[in-house]
Amino acid sequence: MFKKLFFLALFIFFLFPVTQHAEKTVIIDVGHGGKYSGTCGYSGSATGFCEKDANLLVALKLQEILKPTDIKVHLTRTTDTEFAPYLKNADGTTDGGDFDVRMKMANAFAEKNNNNSIFISIHHNAHPTNSFRRGIETYYYDGVKHGKSEYPHDPLQIKYLSENKRLAEVVHPILVNSLRLPDRKIHSDQSFYVIRNAQMPSILVELGYMINRHEEKLIKTESYQFEAAGALAKGIEAYFAVFEVYGSNNERLATFSNEIEALSYAYTVKSAISVLDKNRQTTIYVKDSFRYVLKPW
Ligand SMILES: [Zn+2]
Missing domain, CATH: 3.30.1490 (Dna Ligase; domain 1)
Structure with a gap:
Protein backbone atom coordinates (compact mmCIF):
# COMPACT_ATOMS: atom_id res chain seq x y z
CA MET A 1 0.00 0.00 0.00
CA PHE A 2 2.75 2.40 1.03
CA LYS A 3 4.71 1.54 -2.08
CA LYS A 4 1.67 2.26 -4.28
CA LEU A 5 1.16 5.61 -2.61
CA PHE A 6 4.82 6.44 -3.04
CA PHE A 7 4.68 5.79 -6.80
CA LEU A 8 1.43 7.73 -7.04
CA ALA A 9 3.05 10.68 -5.27
CA LEU A 10 6.06 10.42 -7.58
CA PHE A 11 3.77 10.33 -10.62
CA ILE A 12 1.85 13.40 -9.45
CA PHE A 13 5.11 15.19 -8.72
CA PHE A 14 6.39 14.68 -12.27
CA LEU A 15 3.04 15.47 -13.85
CA PHE A 16 2.48 18.61 -11.80
CA PRO A 17 5.88 19.92 -10.84
CA VAL A 18 5.45 22.93 -8.59
CA THR A 19 8.32 25.26 -9.28
CA GLN A 20 9.42 27.16 -6.23
CA HIS A 21 11.44 30.27 -6.89
CA ALA A 22 13.78 32.34 -4.84
CA GLU A 23 12.81 34.61 -1.97
CA LYS A 24 11.33 38.05 -2.47
CA THR A 25 14.04 40.42 -1.35
CA VAL A 26 14.16 44.14 -0.68
CA ILE A 27 17.38 46.04 -0.22
CA ILE A 28 16.84 49.25 1.70
CA ASP A 29 19.59 51.73 1.00
CA VAL A 30 19.86 54.12 3.94
CA GLY A 31 21.00 57.38 2.34
CA HIS A 32 24.24 59.06 3.49
CA GLY A 33 25.75 58.18 6.91
CA GLY A 34 28.79 58.89 9.06
CA LYS A 35 30.66 61.95 7.87
CA TYR A 36 28.25 62.31 4.94
CA SER A 37 25.28 63.85 6.73
CA GLY A 38 23.06 64.68 3.76
CA THR A 39 21.03 67.84 4.26
CA CYS A 40 20.90 69.22 7.78
CA GLY A 41 17.65 70.93 6.89
CA TYR A 42 16.11 73.97 8.51
CA SER A 43 17.58 73.51 11.97
CA GLY A 44 19.89 70.51 11.68
CA SER A 45 23.13 72.42 12.00
CA ALA A 46 21.91 73.61 15.42
CA THR A 47 20.33 70.37 16.62
CA GLY A 48 22.67 67.86 14.97
CA PHE A 49 19.72 65.95 13.47
CA CYS A 50 20.45 65.59 9.76
CA GLU A 51 19.12 63.63 6.80
CA LYS A 52 21.32 60.60 7.53
CA ASP A 53 19.47 60.25 10.89
CA ALA A 54 15.98 60.60 9.42
CA ASN A 55 16.81 58.07 6.67
CA LEU A 56 18.01 55.52 9.23
CA LEU A 57 14.99 55.97 11.53
CA VAL A 58 12.57 55.25 8.65
CA ALA A 59 14.67 52.32 7.36
CA LEU A 60 14.83 50.61 10.77
CA LYS A 61 11.05 50.95 11.16
CA LEU A 62 10.53 49.55 7.66
CA GLN A 63 12.70 46.56 8.55
CA GLU A 64 10.58 45.94 11.66
CA ILE A 65 7.31 46.22 9.72
CA LEU A 66 8.47 43.73 7.08
CA LYS A 67 9.91 41.23 9.59
CA PRO A 68 6.74 39.11 9.93
CA THR A 69 6.21 38.97 6.13
CA ASP A 70 7.81 36.59 3.62
CA ILE A 71 9.90 39.44 2.19
CA LYS A 72 13.57 39.27 3.06
CA VAL A 73 15.02 42.65 4.07
CA HIS A 74 18.60 43.91 3.93
CA LEU A 75 19.74 47.38 4.98
CA THR A 76 22.91 48.89 3.55
CA ARG A 77 23.60 50.33 7.00
CA THR A 78 22.02 49.99 10.46
CA THR A 79 24.26 52.50 12.22
CA ASP A 80 25.55 56.01 11.58
CA THR A 81 28.51 55.14 9.38
CA GLU A 82 30.02 55.96 6.01
CA PHE A 83 31.08 53.22 3.58
CA ALA A 84 34.38 54.72 2.42
CA PRO A 85 36.46 57.74 3.42
CA TYR A 86 35.62 59.57 0.18
CA LEU A 87 32.68 59.80 -2.21
CA LYS A 88 34.78 59.77 -5.36
CA ASN A 89 38.37 59.16 -6.36
CA ALA A 90 40.54 62.17 -7.15
CA ASP A 91 40.11 61.50 -10.88
CA GLY A 92 36.32 61.72 -10.54
CA THR A 93 35.70 57.98 -10.80
CA THR A 94 33.72 56.35 -8.02
CA ASP A 95 35.59 53.05 -7.86
CA GLY A 96 36.35 52.52 -4.21
CA GLY A 97 34.34 55.56 -3.16
CA ASP A 98 31.43 55.58 -0.71
CA PHE A 99 28.78 55.01 -3.38
CA ASP A 100 30.79 52.21 -4.95
CA VAL A 101 31.25 50.29 -1.69
CA ARG A 102 27.58 50.88 -0.80
CA MET A 103 26.37 49.49 -4.14
CA LYS A 104 28.76 46.52 -4.11
CA MET A 105 27.17 45.58 -0.79
CA ALA A 106 23.61 46.17 -2.04
CA ASN A 107 24.20 44.17 -5.22
CA ALA A 108 25.78 41.30 -3.26
CA PHE A 109 22.49 40.97 -1.31
CA ALA A 110 20.63 40.50 -4.61
CA GLU A 111 23.14 38.16 -6.24
CA LYS A 112 21.58 35.21 -8.10
CA ASN A 113 18.14 36.52 -7.14
CA ASN A 114 18.13 39.82 -9.03
CA ASN A 115 14.74 39.30 -10.70
CA ASN A 116 13.04 38.91 -7.32
CA SER A 117 14.91 41.70 -5.57
CA ILE A 118 14.22 45.42 -5.41
CA PHE A 119 16.33 48.35 -4.26
CA ILE A 120 14.84 51.37 -2.49
CA SER A 121 17.09 54.25 -1.50
CA ILE A 122 15.65 56.37 1.32
CA HIS A 123 16.36 60.11 1.40
CA HIS A 124 14.93 63.40 2.64
CA ASN A 125 15.10 66.50 0.54
CA ALA A 126 16.53 69.99 0.49
CA HIS A 127 16.54 72.94 -1.87
CA PRO A 128 19.49 75.35 -2.04
CA THR A 129 17.35 78.49 -1.96
CA ASN A 130 13.65 77.71 -1.57
CA SER A 131 12.76 76.82 2.03
CA PHE A 132 9.03 76.85 1.17
CA ARG A 133 9.35 73.77 -0.99
CA ARG A 134 7.48 70.74 0.31
CA GLY A 135 6.39 67.27 -0.75
CA ILE A 136 7.27 63.78 -1.87
CA GLU A 137 9.37 62.86 -4.90
CA THR A 138 10.28 59.46 -6.35
CA TYR A 139 13.11 58.88 -8.82
CA TYR A 140 13.81 55.98 -11.14
CA TYR A 141 16.43 55.43 -13.82
CA ASP A 142 15.12 55.22 -17.38
CA GLY A 143 18.54 54.81 -19.00
CA VAL A 144 17.59 56.80 -22.07
CA LYS A 145 16.90 60.48 -21.46
CA HIS A 146 20.09 61.02 -19.56
CA GLY A 147 22.31 58.02 -20.25
CA LYS A 148 25.63 59.86 -20.39
CA SER A 149 29.07 58.34 -20.75
CA GLU A 150 30.33 60.26 -17.71
CA TYR A 151 27.61 58.62 -15.64
CA PRO A 152 27.88 54.96 -16.65
CA HIS A 153 25.25 52.55 -15.42
CA ASP A 154 25.69 48.95 -14.43
CA PRO A 155 24.98 46.79 -17.50
CA LEU A 156 22.59 44.64 -15.45
CA GLN A 157 20.47 47.66 -14.47
CA ILE A 158 19.42 48.13 -18.12
CA LYS A 159 17.45 44.87 -17.89
CA TYR A 160 15.15 46.45 -15.34
CA LEU A 161 14.16 49.79 -16.90
CA SER A 162 10.46 48.95 -17.19
CA GLU A 163 10.47 47.47 -13.67
CA ASN A 164 12.10 50.65 -12.28
CA LYS A 165 9.14 52.58 -13.67
CA ARG A 166 6.59 50.07 -12.36
CA LEU A 167 8.17 50.14 -8.91
CA ALA A 168 8.03 53.97 -8.87
CA GLU A 169 4.43 54.01 -10.10
CA VAL A 170 3.35 51.53 -7.42
CA VAL A 171 5.20 53.06 -4.44
CA HIS A 172 4.85 56.81 -5.11
CA PRO A 173 1.03 57.17 -4.90
CA ILE A 174 0.96 55.10 -1.70
CA LEU A 175 3.57 57.44 -0.17
CA VAL A 176 1.68 60.58 -1.22
CA ASN A 177 -1.70 59.27 0.02
CA SER A 178 -0.34 57.98 3.33
CA LEU A 179 1.84 60.97 4.20
CA ARG A 180 -0.65 63.58 2.89
CA LEU A 181 2.11 65.88 1.64
CA PRO A 182 2.22 67.62 -1.76
CA ASP A 183 2.75 65.28 -4.70
CA ARG A 184 6.01 66.40 -6.30
CA LYS A 185 5.71 63.57 -8.81
CA ILE A 186 7.78 60.73 -10.20
CA HIS A 187 10.97 61.75 -12.02
CA SER A 188 13.25 59.88 -14.39
CA ASP A 189 15.53 62.80 -15.26
CA GLN A 190 18.25 62.20 -12.66
CA SER A 191 20.81 59.46 -12.98
CA PHE A 192 21.76 59.14 -9.32
CA TYR A 193 24.68 56.77 -8.79
CA VAL A 194 22.77 54.33 -6.60
CA ILE A 195 19.74 53.81 -8.87
CA ARG A 196 21.78 53.52 -12.07
CA ASN A 197 24.11 50.96 -10.48
CA ALA A 198 21.55 48.71 -8.78
CA GLN A 199 21.53 45.28 -10.40
CA MET A 200 17.76 45.03 -9.79
CA PRO A 201 14.66 47.24 -10.11
CA SER A 202 15.40 50.41 -8.17
CA ILE A 203 13.96 53.71 -6.99
CA LEU A 204 15.07 56.59 -4.79
CA VAL A 205 12.43 58.21 -2.56
CA GLU A 206 12.59 61.70 -1.07
CA LEU A 207 10.31 61.61 1.96
CA GLY A 208 9.76 65.34 2.40
CA TYR A 209 11.82 68.55 2.54
CA MET A 210 13.94 69.02 5.63
CA ILE A 211 14.76 72.54 4.50
CA ASN A 212 11.09 73.38 5.09
CA ARG A 213 10.48 74.27 8.74
CA HIS A 214 7.11 72.51 8.97
CA GLU A 215 8.13 69.41 7.08
CA GLU A 216 11.36 69.08 9.05
CA LYS A 217 9.35 69.14 12.27
CA LEU A 218 7.09 66.42 10.92
CA ILE A 219 10.00 64.30 9.69
CA LYS A 220 11.45 64.29 13.20
CA THR A 221 8.31 62.74 14.69
CA GLU A 222 8.10 59.01 15.29
CA SER A 223 4.55 58.88 13.91
CA TYR A 224 5.65 60.35 10.57
CA GLN A 225 8.56 57.91 10.39
CA PHE A 226 6.15 55.00 11.02
CA GLU A 227 3.72 56.34 8.39
CA ALA A 228 6.55 56.60 5.85
CA ALA A 229 7.87 53.12 6.68
CA GLY A 230 4.34 51.66 6.57
CA ALA A 231 3.66 53.27 3.19
CA LEU A 232 6.93 51.89 1.79
CA ALA A 233 6.05 48.42 3.12
CA LYS A 234 2.62 48.62 1.45
CA GLY A 235 4.26 49.71 -1.79
CA ILE A 236 6.78 46.86 -1.65
CA GLU A 237 4.01 44.30 -1.07
CA ALA A 238 1.95 45.79 -3.91
CA TYR A 239 4.95 45.64 -6.26
CA PHE A 240 5.31 41.89 -5.70
CA ALA A 241 1.55 41.18 -5.96
CA VAL A 242 1.57 40.50 -9.72
ZN1 LIG B 1 19.94 62.51 0.38
Missing part, protein backbone atom coordinates in the same frame (compact mmCIF):
# COMPACT_ATOMS: atom_id res chain seq x y z
CA PHE A 243 1.56 37.64 -12.22
CA GLU A 244 4.40 37.60 -14.75
CA VAL A 245 4.22 35.80 -18.09
CA TYR A 246 7.51 34.43 -19.45
CA GLY A 247 8.66 33.26 -22.88
CA SER A 248 10.88 30.34 -23.84
CA ASN A 249 14.14 32.22 -23.20
CA ASN A 250 12.90 33.13 -19.74
CA GLU A 251 12.20 36.68 -20.92
CA ARG A 252 9.29 38.45 -19.25
CA LEU A 253 6.57 39.12 -21.84
CA ALA A 254 3.91 40.78 -19.73
CA THR A 255 2.88 41.61 -16.15
CA PHE A 256 -0.69 41.47 -14.83
CA SER A 257 -2.23 42.34 -11.50
CA ASN A 258 -5.00 39.85 -12.24
CA GLU A 259 -4.34 36.09 -12.29
CA ILE A 260 -7.07 35.22 -14.82
CA GLU A 261 -5.80 37.85 -17.26
CA ALA A 262 -2.26 36.50 -16.93
CA LEU A 263 -3.40 32.93 -17.51
CA SER A 264 -5.56 33.80 -20.51
CA TYR A 265 -2.69 35.82 -22.02
CA ALA A 266 -0.33 32.89 -21.50
CA TYR A 267 -2.85 30.49 -22.99
CA THR A 268 -3.56 32.53 -26.12
CA VAL A 269 -0.17 34.10 -26.88
CA LYS A 270 2.00 31.60 -28.73
CA SER A 271 5.38 32.68 -27.36
CA ALA A 272 4.18 32.56 -23.72
CA ILE A 273 5.52 29.56 -21.84
CA SER A 274 4.90 30.08 -18.13
CA VAL A 275 3.21 32.28 -15.52
CA LEU A 276 4.87 33.20 -12.24
CA ASP A 277 2.78 34.20 -9.24
CA LYS A 278 5.41 36.68 -8.05
CA ASN A 279 3.87 37.09 -4.63
CA ARG A 280 3.85 33.37 -3.86
CA GLN A 281 7.04 32.85 -5.89
CA THR A 282 5.37 29.91 -7.58
CA THR A 283 4.96 28.99 -11.23
CA ILE A 284 1.23 28.49 -11.73
CA TYR A 285 1.21 27.65 -15.43
CA VAL A 286 3.58 25.89 -17.77
CA LYS A 287 2.82 25.38 -21.43
CA ASP A 288 4.36 22.42 -23.15
CA SER A 289 3.13 19.87 -25.64
CA PHE A 290 0.48 18.70 -23.13
CA ARG A 291 -0.76 22.23 -22.37
CA TYR A 292 -1.57 21.69 -18.74
CA VAL A 293 -2.24 24.23 -16.06
CA LEU A 294 -0.56 23.95 -12.69
CA LYS A 295 -2.46 24.96 -9.60
CA PRO A 296 -0.46 24.10 -6.52
CA TRP A 297 -3.08 25.20 -4.01
